[in-house]
Amino acid sequence: MTETSTSRSAELTLLVAGESSASRSARATLDALIGDGLAEASQVRVIDVLQQPDFALRYKVYFTPSLIVETSTTTTTIVGDLHEVDEVKSLLAAA
Amino acid sequence: MDEQPQFHEVEARSVLETGIVGLDHITGGGLPRGRVISIFGAAGAGKTVLGLQILAHRVSAGERAVFISFEQTADSVLEDMAGFSWGADGFAEDELIVLETGVPTDLHVSGRFDMQGLIATLLAVTDASGATIVMLDGLNALLSLLLEEADERRELLRLTDWVRSQGLTVLITAKASAENERARTRAEILDYQTDCVLVLDRLQTGNAISRTLQVTKYRGAAHIGHIVPVVMTNNGVEVVIAGGLASETLAPGAPASRPDQRMPTGVEELDPLLGGGYLVGSRTLLSGAPGTSKSTLAAAFSLAVVQDGGRVLYVSFDEVRAQLELHTASVGYSFREPLENGSLRILEESASGGTPEESALRIVRAVDDLGANAVVIDPVSALTGSGHPFADEALSYLLTSLSQRGVTVLLTSLLHGAATVDEATKSNISTIADNWIHLTYIANGGERNRALTIVKSRATAHTNQVRELVITSEGIELRPAYVADGDVLLGSARAQKEEQDRTEAWLRAVEYERGEAEILASMAELEGRISGLGNEVDLRRRDLERLRTTRDGALERTATALEARVAARRSGNLANDGDLANDGEGAHE
Structure with a gap:
């Protein structure tokens, strides 16, 4: 599918803040995407902005969790706990 | 009691001068250090300028400051600042850090979220720069992206708690005249959760608009809470209140x-x-x-x-x-x-x-x-x-x-x-x-x-x-002025009164003069009359002499004629009468 190929080529950065329920929910969704083959584990990183605040500054991320989807040409931000996996899939497809 | 901990705060209160004399006066010395301060006001009320001006003053006092705009680009902020006396020379990039944050337009939302990213950002930038004062301008643009009112309340509480725990001083601007229920509630939350609240407003009188400032809240400290006038000049915000000036030392030569x-x-x-x-x-x-x-x-x-x-x-x-x-x-x-x-x-x-x-x-x-x-x-x-x-x-x-x-x-x-x-x-x-x-x-x-x-x-x-x-x-x-009978006399009334008094004195003098002159005049008249009479006497004397002279001449001639007739009679004749007649006839010859 074209959608999945787009996602696979993208780098995913999940910015979370500590061990909140929203952080856990977002991590779980990200794991599910990797499990479904929609994202490559090597292209995914998870950053705790309270530990590494420079990432928040660099990406201008004020909301957590935030999933930054970077392709060679675009950067898309999905904000939220990503608890609706299907919704995230369609957003990734649009990105 | 509730007031007890606040009382301790008063004693331990640390303030930062804003550099705006009148504002420092009405806040009892400055804004509370290590606290969250809200600046409310409608669009164009001068919230951003006020905040930038305070930051600029802190920088000039040796502190480092961060300005984060959620509405403007960094360039436009710097440009705005350059229009003021305190910003014209610019600032070193590591002294006044201006961050533009434009809320991303391609932001997708999936599920619930919080604002800890902002806290992380503040942490990153203050750690790196050693900044002690931060301004968040147009935070409402960010807050309005939160899903629910309850989220806003929670996130603002998280932010203010974190700020206080860090000893940072944070200025937050917000619109006071809220256009909707959510914004009104946001203002209420900010008002409640921040330690000091400044309200900028405008007051129209006829065609003139006065800008105003009011400190509606200053937790744990006495302050002047009434509305004071403010003027926006190229010096930025100036609070027009005499009280702030009185405490200053007098200038030399005062x-x-x-x-x-x-x-x-x-x-x-x-x-x-x-x-x-x-x-x-x-x-x-x-x-x-x-x-x-x-x-x-x-x-x-x-x-x-x-x-x-x-x-x-x-x-x-x-x-x-x-x-x-x-x-x-x-x-x-x-x-x-x-x-x-x-x-x-x-x-x-x-x-x-x-x-x-x-x-x-x-x-x-x-x-x-x-x-x-x-x-x-x-x-x-x-x-x-x-x-x-x-x-x-x-x-x-x-x-x-x-x-x-x-x-x-x-x-x-x-x-x-x-x-x-x-x-x-x-x-x-x-x-x-x-x-x-x-x-x-x-x-x-x-x-x-x-x-x-x-x-x-x-x-x-x-x-x-x-x-x-x-x-x-x-x-x-x-x-x-001429005072007479308890009245003040001016102009011609004064002149008149003065003249009157002068005349009275003059009249007295004239009176003597006149008496003297009268006597002298009558004497002169008499003398004149005497001299006139003298002349008349002379005249009469001359008349008399003339009269006498005439009479003597006539008598002589008569006497001569008589003597001649007497002599002729003595020589002889009766014809003397005829002779006399002939004499008369002979006179005809």
């Missing part, structure tokens, strides 16, 4: 150091009435109806100061410069030379064009620019009688500022008729003036004459007597 120095009034006869002139650094009120020559007296003062080597700022509300020059020159006070050599400056103010607080600031600035040691405000009633809500504050600020500089002030004031004293007292003008000179017209015998009274002269022996003020082509002269 009146305190020269308690007895006097300035000439410009009217020779007036100086001695005021103990030698206006006290340096004092305020004199010149009140009176239109045309009582207040401006002329002010002009006389201005020129006298200039001639003494001083500098004068003449603030004219009524007349434009050209009119004023013409008017004063016509009575012998020419501004041309001092205007040309820069020792006199005329500041044209319009009573209708702005607010009194703006005028007050412009005047103070002009005084500083000129280095003026005397100021004329003609008339001050343009400020006090303007009906603007902050007229009193503006005047008080102005006069305090001038006193601080040791400037001698002459205020003219339009006051009418019988209500004069009441009005002056009501408007407090009389209490703020050290000297009060009142000019009136006194109508008398179809004439209106100008009269000058010194109503009050603080700390100076002075006369309360009314003087007549006379304007000549050489300037103003004071003449003592």
